[in-house]
Amino acid sequence: MKLLTSTALSAALLVPALASAESLTFAWTPNPQTPQVDIAIEKGYFEDAGLDIEFVSFPTGREGFEAMIGGQVDVTFMAELPAAVGALTGQDFAVVGDLARFTGSRVIVNTASGEVADPSDLSGKRIGTTIGTNVNFYLDEILAGAGIEAEIVGAAPPDLVPALARGDLDAIVPFPTFYGAAKSTLGDSYAELRVPGYDVHYILAATPEMTGEKSATLDAFMAALVKADADVQADPEAAMAAVARSMQGAMTPEALAQMWQDVDIGLQLDEGLAELLVREADWILAQGVVRGEAVDKAAMLELFAPEALRKASPEAVGLP
Numbered sequence: 404m405k406l407l408t409s410t411a412l413s414a415a416l417l418v419p420a421l422a423s424a425e426s427l428t429f430a431w432t433p434n435p436q437t438p439q440v441d442i443a444i445e446k447g448y449f450e451d452a453g454l455d456i457e458f459v460s461f462p463t464g465r466e467g468f469e470a471m472i473g474g475q476v477d478v479t480f481m482a483e484l485p486a487a488v489g490a491l492t493g494q495d496f497a498v499v500g501d502l503a504r505f506t507g508s509r510v511i512v513n514t515a516s517g518e519v520a521d522p523s524d525l526s527g528k529r530i531g532t533t534i535g536t537n538v539n540f541y542l543d544e545i546l547a548g549a550g551i552e553a554e555i556v557g558a559a560p561p562d563l564v565p566a567l568a569r570g571d572l573d574a575i576v577p578f579p580t581f582y583g584a585a586k587s588t589l590g591d592s593y594a595e596l597r598v599p600g601y602d603v604h605y606i607l608a609a610t611p612e613m614t615g616e617k618s619a620t621l622d623a624f625m626a627a628l629v630k631a632d633a634d635v636q637a638d639p640e641a642a643m644a645a646v647a648r649s650m651q652g653a654m655t656p657e658a659l660a661q662m663w664q665d666v667d668i669g670l671q672l673d674e675g676l677a678e679l680l681v682r683e684a685d686w687i688l689a690q691g692v693v694r695g696e697a698v699d700k701a702a703m704l705e706l707f708a709p710e711a712l713r714k715a716s717p718e719a720v721g722l723p
Contacts (some may be wrong), residue, residue: 408720421453425620426427430467430479431506432460433578433649435662437480438606438642439670440705441649442631449501452623468608472496477613480623482605482677484537487683490706491695496616497708498606500625503671505603510596511585519596528573531556531563538691540622540686541601542576551592564588579603579665584660588645602667602675614708625670625711629719632670672712673721677703 409550420573431440443449449456461467464481465488467523471479472494480502489496509529512519519525522545536670546553546673558566564585577585613621635642643656643663654662677700685696705723713720 409445410665414416421619421623424453424455425617425623426455426457427624428457428459428618429624430459430461430470430476430481432480433653434644435650435654435659436505436666436668437647438635438646438668439502439628439631441481441645442634442642443627444537444649445645446631446634448627448630449624452627454620454623455626456624468496470645471608471610474610474654476610477617478607478609478621480605480607481535482681483606484540484683486606486608487680487687487698488693489608490698490703491684491687491693493695495559496608497611497671498630498676498706499609499614499621499708500607500670500712501604501605501676502668503605504627504667504668505579505605505665506555506578508538508573508601508603509547509582509599510542510598511577511582511584511589512574512594513567513570513572513589513597514592514594515570516636519594522546522596522598523551525549525553525574525596526551527553529554529556529571531558531566531572532577533560535605535690535692536578537601537683538578540683542603542705543686544629544682545576545598545633548598549710558582565714579662601679603681606676609652609708614710618711621711623715629670629712629715632716635668642649642700668710669719670716671721672707672709674700675721677707 459476464487464590467479470476486498523592530553543619560578563577564581566572568588584597643659646659647656680703681700687693709720710720
């Protein structure tokens with residue numbers, strides 16, 4: 404976990420509250436990777452900033468993004484892949500922050516079907532994943548990087564671990580929330596292969612109105628999150644407890660401590676995210692699911708709106 408500088412914290416504390424309460428609809432569901440939101444709620448930072456926030460939950464980040472595009476919400480939280488789709492399809496939105504990065508992506512293997520010591524050992528295996536998602540992108544990058552082919556089997560997220568345990572699949576690339584279930588289900592037959600090169604980014608996207616006529620509201624929202632971000636860095640254990648309460652016991656602080664070993668928590672916005680979105684956009688085009696023209700880095704950066712984060716924490720923004 405990175406530490407927020409005292410300069411950034413001071414900047415956040417100096418951002419004035421709105422003169423009158425402003426409403427904001429935020430698509431967010433309690434989860435393990437965005438403790439800044441839990442802290443801001445629990446400590447009243449949003450209210451202190453003059454915000455009246457309505458939280459709306461969606462089953463997936465993609466659905467939250469679609470609701471934002473449709474004008475149902477002002478800001479949405481999601482993994483980064485829907486932003487790549489939005490760029491390809493010409494949607495009008497802005498990426499305004501990057502809350503955390505999951506650095507522990509992996510392939511999970513049932514050793515009953517054979518040991519896997521490196522990516523080349525995946526050649527010819529039956530590998531399950533959820534088609535069209537960021538984990539599918541990660542698997543394809545692994546196979547391409549190793550110059551091998553495998554049989555990719557599409558399945559819904561909850562079905563992957565049972566299929567692996569039954570022996571229907573040799574390996575799976577699931578969402579991180581299913582890693583624990585895979586380990587407990589497979590027991591001694593559990594093995595994992597970590598292949599670097601892809602980190603999941605948990606980002607914030609906003610409507611054009613939020614970066615335009617309601618920019619003061621977005622400034623207040625991001626400043627509250629930066630203030631909460633500093634609290635997370637200062638006292639991770641308290642942040643874990645807040646997330647556990649928010650998730651109503653779905654994850655214990657101890658489980659969060661284990662997960663957070665692979666999570667880089669800290670608000671930022673930099674060119675690395677734009678470069679990843681370009682790679683994902685190219686991959687999406689190659690799948691033939693979306694038709695469009697390739698999006699280069701310069702065009703992707705035009706979808707970034709760093710102003711609100713820069714005001715609250717100048718050092719968190721690494722963009723030209």
